Amino acid sequence: MSITTRAAVCRAAGEPWEVTDVEVDDPGPREVRVRMVAAGLCHCDEHARTGRSPALFPLVGGHEGTGVVELVGPGVTRVRAGDPVILCAAPVCGSCRFCSTGRQNLCERGRETATGRPADGSARFHAGGEDLGAVAALGTLAGHLVASEHSVVPLREPLPMAPAALLGCTVPTGWGTAVHAAGVAAGDTVVVYGAGGVGASTVIGARLAGARHVVVVDPVPFKRERAAAVGATHTVATAAEAHAFVADTTWGRLAEHALLTVDDLDDAVLCAALDAVGKTGLVTVTARGDGAVRAPSGRIIGFQRRIHGARFGGARPLIDVPRLVSLHTAGRIDLDQLVTRRYPLDRIADAHRDARDGTLVRGVVVHDQEAAA
Ligand SMILES: NC(=O)c1ccc[n+]([C@@H]2O[C@H](COP(=O)([O-])OP(=O)(O)OC[C@H]3O[C@@H](n4cnc5c(N)ncnc54)[C@H](O)[C@@H]3O)[C@@H](O)[C@H]2O)c1
Ligand SMILES: [Zn+2]
Ligand SMILES: [Zn+2]
Secondary structure: OOEEEEEEEEOOOOOOOEEEEEEEOOOOOOEEEEEEEEEEOOOHHHHHHOOOOOOOOOEEOOOOEEEEEEEEOOOOOOOOOOOEEEEOOOOOOOOOOOHHHOOHHHOOOHHHHHHOOOOOOOOOEEEOOEEEEEHHHOOOOEOEEEEEHHHEEEOOOOOOHHHHHHHHOHHHHHHHHHHHHHOOOOOOEEEEEOOOHHHHHHHHHHHHOOOOEEEEEOOOHHHHHHHHHOOOOEEEOOHHHHHHHHHHHOOOOOEEEEEEOOOOEOHHHHHHHHHHEEEEEEEEEOOOEOOOOOOOHHHHHHOOOEEEEOOHHHOOHHHHHHHHHHHHHOOOOOHHHHOOEEEEHHHHHHHHHHHHHOOOOOEEEEOOHHHHO
């Protein structure tokens, strides 16, 4: 028996999210139905809404969150009804070539979730006889959703469900960008471009990895202030200021790492990141852009600089998400610092306006006030 729930839906690329009733199927084999508690508003949703990343419209928004398993389909082994879970943008099947060699962020199931629908192309959300896609084949901006068991991570330690919603993409991606993808080492000088939810989490990762200088570039004063609160050692408005600081503080050797976590990657910020790192320096690209980016080959070759991409920050959901939970429990990181404001689903438009205005590090949509408290 399908159920009806409220969800933020985008009807076509570039249209705004609108809150409407949708039907949710029962879970099929190896699927679970989750009653959502909270959802994080990561910028990947915006790339999906604007058509910059693959999406099937009409589209249910949201690819990270927390909830409680309500119903399990046949063959589910990872969780049971009643379990609190994190809905994770990166699925983990546990047995593909990448999962079985320690690279869960590259699980082959990721290709399916990127299309926004289960592997067979069917849909789990419907409205007025029409099938709906969902960001990362999740759709955490719905009150209930059906997901593959591969996309859920059991929450084994008690944790407030609103900040925990950011453990589905924002925090592991940002933290992992520094800790796993870049491999920041004790004493390194690191420049982080863009201090939204992902960038602020990158700062947390770089500090925990022992970086000497964590320089943050963001044109928005509020983002710089919040970045300093989570551990940035130096914050500036422009890439030129970051370059000057890094050149000065390293006696011209420049930074070991540039970490790109801006909302929209472009040539200018990629070139600035290349300029900021010294010989054999590494530029880690987590940010998505609108198509191709260009950089002069001479700048790459001369200092033997390196550029590489990072999916989910190289973090392994089944290992690193519980690890981040226990770092929060131990007081080593504070997830609450990343949540600027909470919104009911009906105020999703306000949340997006605030994100555009630069007044949020991260907004969280709360579906269930009581459970999120
Ligand atoms: N690779 C992955 O697996 C993965 C996962 C999650 C998010 N992402 C991507 O990471 C990026 C960041 O996501 P987010 O949710 O933190 O975005 P966000 O919108 O919350 O924050 C982006 C920040 O970048 C700043 N910014 C914009 N242009 C800048 C510039 N030229 N220099 C310095 N700062 C600049 C903005 O002021 C803002 O504070 C997005 O592109 C998102 O799609 C990638
Ligand atoms: Zn995301
Ligand atoms: Zn896999």
